[in-house]
Amino acid sequence: MLNPHLVARCKQHRVILAIAFLVIFPLLMPFKAIAVNILIYGLFALGFNMLFGTLGLLSFGHAALFGGGAYACGLVMLKLGLPWYVGIIGSVLAGMLIAATIGAFAIRTRGIYFAMVTLALAQCLYFLADQATDLTGGENGLRGVDLNTIQLPGFTLNFVDPLTRYYVVAFFVAVALFVLSRILASPFGAVLEAVRENEARARACGYNVRMVRYLAFILSGGFCGLAGALQALHLSIVPLETLAISNSGLVVMMSLLGGMGTFFGPFVGAGVFLLLENLVSLWTVHWQIFVGAAFVACVLFFPRGIWGTILMGRGR
Amino acid sequence: MSDVILSAQSVGRTFGAFRALYGISVDFQRGKLTSIIGPNGAGKSTFFNLLSGAFPPSEGRIVFEGRDITGTPQHKFAALGIAKSFQITNVFPQLPVHENVRVALQALASRYQIWKPRSSLPELADKADALLETVGLTDRRLRAAGTMAHGEQRALEIAMALAANPRLLLLDEPTAGMSPEETKAMMDLILKLASERTVVLVEHKMKLVMGISDRLLVLHHGELLAEGTPDEIRHNDTVKRVYLGQREH
Numbered sequence: 001m002l003n004p005h006l007v008a009r010c011k012q013h014r015v016i017l018a019i020a021f022l023v024i025f026p027l028l029m030p031f032k033a034i035a036v037n038i039l040i041y042g043l044f045a046l047g048f049n050m051l052f053g054t055l056g057l058l059s060f061g062h063a064a065l066f067g068g069g070a071y072a073c074g075l076v077m078l079k080l081g082l083p084w085y086v087g088i089i090g091s092v093l094a095g096m097l098i099a100a101t102i103g104a105f106a107i108r109t110r111g112i113y114f115a116m117v118t119l120a121l122a123q124c125l126y127f128l129a130d131q132a133t134d135l136t137g138g139e140n141g142l143r144g145v146d147l148n149t150i151q152l153p154g155f156t157l158n159f160v161d162p163l164t165r166y167y168v169v170a171f172f173v174a175v176a177l178f179v180l181s182r183i184l185a186s187p188f189g190a191v192l193e194a195v196r197e198n199e200a201r202a203r204a205c206g207y208n209v210r211m212v213r214y215l216a217f218i219l220s221g222g223f224c225g226l227a228g229a230l231q232a233l234h235l236s237i238v239p240l241e242t243l244a245i246s247n248s249g250l251v252v253m254m255s256l257l258g259g260m261g262t263f264f265g266p267f268v269g270a271g272v273f274l275l276l277e278n279l280v281s282l283w284t285v286h287w288q289i290f291v292g293a294a295f296v297a298c299v300l301f302f303p304r305g306i307w308g309t310i311l312m313g314r315g316r
Numbered sequence: 317m318s319d320v321i322l323s324a325q326s327v328g329r330t331f332g333a334f335r336a337l338y339g340i341s342v343d344f345q346r347g348k349l350t351s352i353i354g355p356n357g358a359g360k361s362t363f364f365n366l367l368s369g370a371f372p373p374s375e376g377r378i379v380f381e382g383r384d385i386t387g388t389p390q391h392k393f394a395a396l397g398i399a400k401s402f403q404i405t406n407v408f409p410q411l412p413v414h415e416n417v418r419v420a421l422q423a424l425a426s427r428y429q430i431w432k433p434r435s436s437l438p439e440l441a442d443k444a445d446a447l448l449e450t451v452g453l454t455d456r457r458l459r460a461a462g463t464m465a466h467g468e469q470r471a472l473e474i475a476m477a478l479a480a481n482p483r484l485l486l487l488d489e490p491t492a493g494m495s496p497e498e499t500k501a502m503m504d505l506i507l508k509l510a511s512e513r514t515v516v517l518v519e520h521k522m523k524l525v526m527g528i529s530d531r532l533l534v535l536h537h538g539e540l541l542a543e544g545t546p547d548e549i550r551h552n553d554t555v556k557r558v559y560l561g562q563r564e565h
Contacts, residue, residue: 187422187437188430194419197408204402206394206423206480215428 014263015174015181022170032162034278038271039166039173040231045254045266046180047223052252053260054184055216056196060115060248061102061122062224067243068098069225070232071129071136074145079135084147088172088229095225096218098125103217107210119245126243142238159233169230176223183219184263192216257298259305268307321346321484321514322367327376329362336362337538339376344484349510351517351525354535355558361403361488363535364518368400368486369393380484394423399482401473403489403518409462413453413472416461417444420479447475451505467498474505485509487517491524503528526550 026035044066051057072094073087080086106117129136136142150157150168159165183189194202195212203209232238241247250273251266258269276294280287302309326339337359344350354360366373372387379385380396393399408416421440435441448454451471456464461472470490477485490506491499507528509515519525525532532549534542542552549555 182433183430185433186430187426187432187434188428190415190419190422190434191427193411193415194408197410198406200402201406201408201476203390204394204400204406205420205476206391207427208389208391212427219430 015178018177018264019174022174025170026163026166030278032166034274036162036166036169036234038267038274039169040227040234041251041254041270041274042267043173043176043230044224044227045251045258045270046177046263047220047227048251049255049260049266050180050183050220050223051216052255053262053266054189054192054196055213057110057213057217058115058252059106059118059217059220060245060252061106061118061120062220062251063243063245063247064098064102064118064122064125065095065221065224066228066231066247066251067129067238068125069095069228070238070242071142071228072225073229073232074142074238075135077145077147078142084150084233087232088226091225091229091232092222093225095221095223095228097221098225099218099221100214103214103221107214107217119248122243122248123245126240126245129243130240136238136240139240141240142232144236145232145238146236147233165234169234172226172230176226180223181263188212188215253295255305257295257305259308259311261304262308262311265305265307269305272306319346320344321381322516323379324363324367325377325379327363327366327373327378329366329371330374335538337366337373340535340540341376342533342540342543344514344516345531346483346514348530349506349515349517349528350531350533351519351529352533352535353519353522353525354541356520357537358535359538360518360520360535362538364400364403364486364488367516368398368488394480394482397480397483398486399477399480399484400486401470401477401488401490403492405466405469405473407461407469407472407476410460412458413461413464414441414444414448414457416472417447417475417479420476421447424480443479447478450478450508451475452501465498467494467502470494470498470502471505474509478509483513485513485515487515489518489520491519491521499524 026032029035048062051059069091073091076082076087076090077084102118102121105121106114109117130138147159150159157164157168159168191207191212195207195209199209228242231242254269254273255266256269257273258267259265273291276291277287280290298306304312320343322344324340324342326341327337328339329337340363352360352363365371367378369388369390377384377386380398385396408419418440421443422437425437425440448457451474453468453471453475456468461469487506491502494502503524506515506517517525526546529546532544532546533540534549534555536558541558542549542555
C-alpha cells in the first residue's frame with residue numbers, strides 16, 4: 001500500500017511530477033515521433049476534457065478547435081510571414097475565437113443536441129477549409145509550415161532534431177498543463193465543479209450557468225488550438241483531415257479510454273491509443289479492430305478509464 | 317421601509333391548457349413567517365416556483381421591495397436578496413459539505429476568477445464554517461454531501477440558501493421525507509432563522525406549521541382560499557371543509 005500522505009503530496013505537486021515525467025518520457029518510447037504525437041494529442045484531449053469531464057458537456061466538434069489552431073498557426077507563418085511563436089499565439093486566439101462562435105450557438109443546447117450542434121458547425125469549418133483552396137490548399141492541406149531552427153538569446157535550437165523537437169513541444173505542453181491546473185484550482189474551477197454536480201442548485205446560488213459553460217468552452221478552445229499549432233509545426237503541414245469528424249471522435253475515445261473524471265486521464269488515454277495504433281500497425285494493417293476492441297473492453301470493464309482505475313486503486 | 321417585502325399581484329400560471337394557478341394577490345409582511353399550505357395539487361409548488369423565479373408567471377407581477385422582479389432570471393435572485401431551498405434535496409453530492417457552502421458563498425464574491433487559487437478567498441472558508449455551525453453540521457464538514465443522511469442534506473441546503481445572507485428565505489417543504497426527530501430539528505432551525513429574516517414556507521402538513529407561522533395562506537385548486545393568522549385559519553369553515561376534512565381519513 002502507498003502511504004496516503006505521499007499520495008496527497010503527489011496530488012499537490014502534480015504539475016511538477018508531470019514535468020519530470022515529460023523530461024524522461026521520450027527515452028521510454030520506441031521512437032521519438034510517437035512521443036511528440038502523444039504530447040500533442042494528450043494536450044488536445046486535456047483541453048477537450050475541460051468541457052467533457054469537468055463540466056459534463058460532450059462536444060463532437062472539437063476538431064474545429066484543434067484544426068482551426070493548426071490552420072491559424074500555418075496561415076500566420078505562410079501568408080503573413082510572421083515568426084512561428086506568433087503562429088502559436090495566433091492558434092490559441094483562433095481556438096478561442098472558433099469556440100466562442102460555435103459556443104454562441106451550441107451552449108443553449110444540452111446532451112445529444114449539444115453534440116449535434118457542435119458537430120454540424122465543425123463540419124461547416126471543414127467544408128469551408130476544403131473550398132477555400134487559395135488560402136488553405138484545400139484537399140492537399142496547407143503545405144510548407146516549416147520550422148527548422150529556433151533562435152534563442154545565446155544559442156540556436158535545431159527543431160529538425162527529434163529530441164530537441166520533443167522538448168520544444170513539451171515546453172508548451174508543460175506551460176498549458178500549468179495554466180489548466182491553475183484554472184481548475186481557481187474559484188472558477190470550483191464553479192465548474194458546482195455546475196457539473198448540480199445545475200439547478202448552481203443557478204439558485206447565483207451562478208449564470210450558461211455563461212459559465214460558454215467561458216469554459218472558450219478556454220477549452222485555447223488549449224485545443226495550441227495543440228493544433230504544435231501539430232502543424234511537428235508535421236510541417238496542416239492536412240485537411242485535421243478538421244475532420246474523425247479527429248473529434250478520436251479525442252472523445254482518448255478521454256474515455258484514459259478516464260474523463262481525472263486530470264491526467266485524457267493524456268494517458270491519448271498515449272495508450274497512439275501506442276496501440278503504432279505497435280499494432282507494425283504487425284497488421286487492421287490495427288483499428290484491435291484498438292477498437294481494447295476501447296470497448298475498457299468502457300465495459302473500466303468505466304473510470306485506465307488512469308481513473310489506477311487512481312482509485314491507490315487513493316482510497 | 318415598507319412593511320411589505322414581497323407582493324404577488326394577480327399572479328397566474330398555465331401549463332399548456334392546464335391552469336395551475338388563478339390570479340393570486342398576496343402581500344408578504346417583512347419579518348414574518350408565512351406558510352403556504354394546501355392539499356396535493358393545490359398549486360403550492362407552482363406558486364413557490366413563481367415567487368422564487370424558477371419560471372415566470374403567465375400573468376400578473378411579482379414585486380420585491382418595491383421592485384418589479386417578474387421574469388428576472390434565476391441566477392440573479394441571490395444578489396437581490398432572495399434565496400430558496402428545493403423540495404427535492406438539491407446539493408452538490410460529490411463535493412465535500414464545506415465546499416458546498418463555500419461555493420455558494422463564492423457566488424457573490426468571485427465568479428470568473430480563473431488564476432488565483434481558491435484559498436485566496438479565506439474569508440469564504442470561515443463564513444462557510446460559521447454557517448455549518450448554524451445548521452449543526454460542523455462535524456460533517458469534510459464528508460461528501462451526497463453520503464449524508466437525508467435530514468442532514470436538507471440542513472446543508474438551508475446553509476447554502478443562507479450563504480447569500482438573504483432578506484427573504486423561501487423554503488419548499490423543508491421537512492419532506494424526514495423522520496419525526498429530523499422534522500423537529502428542522503422546525504427549530506426554521507424558527508431560529510425566522511427571528512432574523514422573512515421566511516416563506518410551503519408545507520403539505522398543516523399541523524406542522526400551525527404552531528410556528530405568523531400568517532397562513534391556504535391554496536385550493538389553484539386559488540387562494542383563505543388568508544390569516546393560524547387561529548383564523550383554524551376556525552375558517554371553508555378551510556375545514558376542503559382541507560381539514562381530508563385529514564380525517
